[in-house]
Amino acid sequence: MQKVLIDTDVIFDFFFDRKPFSDNAAQILALCESKEIKGYVTSVIISNVYYLLKQTATHEKVVENLIQLISITEVLTTDKAIINKALNSKFKDFEDALQNFTAELSGEVDLIITRNTKDFKNSSLGIMTPENYLKTKNASR
Numbered sequence: 001m002q003k004v005l006i007d008t009d010v011i012f013d014f015f016f017d018r019k020p021f022s023d024n025a026a027q028i029l030a031l032c033e034s035k036e037i038k039g040y041v042t043s044v045i046i047s048n049v050y051y052l053l054k055q056t057a058t059h060e061k062v063v064e065n066l067i068q069l070i071s072i073t074e075v076l077t078t079d080k081a082i083i084n085k086a087l088n089s090k091f092k093d094f095e096d097a098l099q100n101f102t103a104e105l106s107g108e109v110d111l112i113i114t115r116n117t118k119d120f121k122n123s124s125l126g127i128m129t130p131e132n133y134l135k136t137k138n139a140s141r
Contacts, residue, residue, distance in 0.1 A: 028134070
């Protein structure tokens with residue numbers, strides 16, 4: 001089973017129904033729910049999603065959404081070693097560095113699914129857009 005980190009932008013695409021990207025995001029999460037892939041998010045993603053969803057919904061609704069998300073994904077934690085690695089990396093975006101090194105150092109993740117592939121050019125993991133990942137997945141069926 002493929003193990004994928006679902007980046008913040010993909011999660012936002014789903015929750016905010018950002019067209020045309022939300023359909024692919026929903027399909028990725030559906031693959032997690034059906035256990036065709038093992039999806040991961042980070043504690044940083046959960047925090048960011050809570051913060052932004054809270055601006056448009058009640059605390060209770062946001063919590064309900066996050067409970068649904070973590071029921072179909074695993075949550076990787078970010079610690080001091082990961083933060084230090086991110087701070088001292090060649091990544092231009094600190095949040096992307098946190099996601100990357102949380103995934104890399106977990107030893108659990110094979111691939112990061114993100115729409116911002118250029119921001120992960122320094123990653124040692126595979127990087128794919130949701131669209132390309134789904135095309136590849138469908139081609140192998």
